[in-house]
Amino acid sequence: MGNADLRDLASIREVAFEELEGSVVAVDAHNWLYRYLTTTVKWTSDEAYTAPNGTEVANLIGIVQGLPKFFEHDLIPVMVFDGAVTELKAAEVADRRAKREAAEERRAAAADRGDAVEAARLEARTQRLTDTIQETTRELLRLLDVPIVEAPAEGEAQCAHMAATGTVDHAGSEDYDTLLFGAPTTLRQLTSKGDPELMDLAATLADLDLDRQGLVDVAMLCGTDFNEGLHGVGPKTAVTAVKEHGDLWGVLDARDAEIPNAEEIRELFMHPPATDVDVDATVNPDVDAARAYVVNEWGVAADEVERGFERIAESQVQTGLDRWT
Incomplete structure (x- = not known):
């Protein structure tokens, strides 16, 4: 974050x-x-x-x-x-x-x-x-x-x-x-x-003696990509405050402070938009086609990418050998 x-x-x-x-x-x-x-x-x-x-x-x-x-x-x-x-x-x-x-x-x-x-x-x-x-x-x-x-x-x-x-x-x-x-x-x-x-x-969570909701509350008090934190509140202070006051709302009440859109931000972290997907974990790179795409089609300098393509090709050979040993 x-x-x-x-x-x-x-x-x-x-x-x-x-x-x-x-x-x-x-x-x-x-x-x-x-x-x-x-x-x-x-x-x-x-x-x-x-x-x-x-x-x-x-x-x-x-x-x-x-x-x-x-x-x-x-x-x-x-x-x-x-x-x-x-x-x-x-x-x-x-x-x-x-x-x-x-x-x-x-x-x-x-x-x-x-x-x-x-x-x-x-x-x-x-x-x-x-x-x-x-x-x-x-x-x-x-x-x-x-x-x-x-x-x-x-x-x-x-x-x-x-x-x-x-x-x-x-x-x-x-x-x-x-x-x-x-x-x-x-x-x-x-x-x-x-x-x-x-x-x-x-x-x-075990080290901090918090649940994930508590960790999210700590982060919001410090500041996230979605909100500014409370002035003068660092991570250790935030952990102590959440434990002392129970949750984000208790800390805000105790400090007479406000975080705009706090409920929505909290919900976003706890239940973010995400989808179930299937992943095929079998990878077989077409190095020749990839090289042609980068060098021939887009004009990228061959010497900037050749070693990378070589490493990809070599890794596939080595991985195959490792799986048979």
Whole structure:
């Protein structure tokens, strides 16, 4: 979630990839893709991912560089895409748009004065998931036989639902919303080097001596993507306050405070829009077709993606051998 204060409360441990082999992971696709998209833009010449018609598709490089981490460790990613944006998140969306526009102004100024490093850094912060990026991402994932799920609303909520119902083994996100939405376990750091982290809902609730409703109340007091928190209330203070006053309403009454749309936000976390889906966890990437799509159809520099495609192909051979040993 946007509120990283939950990092101080959640039960999180590093987990070796060996413990996760064979797992199916519902990945918050927008969260995962955005991290690779911004990294690609920051560190790669735009000529490498600009199509002949001028369209930028840095996402294609990011996907090819990011997927091998799953395949090489015998993980099946199920990419879950956001659906409709809830009205409760309108303020957060507007704030992100304003920050992108401000970064774009600073990027233009940096480019004008010849500061290429600063311009590249700010260019990464202005990225958004355009219609072309959305469409080409889905097509490349289909060619690589990666399952895709379209969420009715929040992608994190759909990931959490799939993990909670046993459709997948874990949710996968760098944010913390999956914890509030009820995912039993969430894998984090899937876009980083090294082993991932495992965030455990049951252990978190046991450590805090709270139920999930209490955890949601704590988060709302600190602030979420859907509401501002109470001034001066951090995670430890929020936990103490909920235990002392019983729930969110008791804390608000005691402090003579208000959280707009509190009932709707609370309900959204406890019973978010999500659907039951079937997932085919058998993945057989068509690497040749994917390479042709990225390099020939979209004009992405071959040397930027070749190693990624090689790793995907090699991982399929190795995974097959491992399953026969």
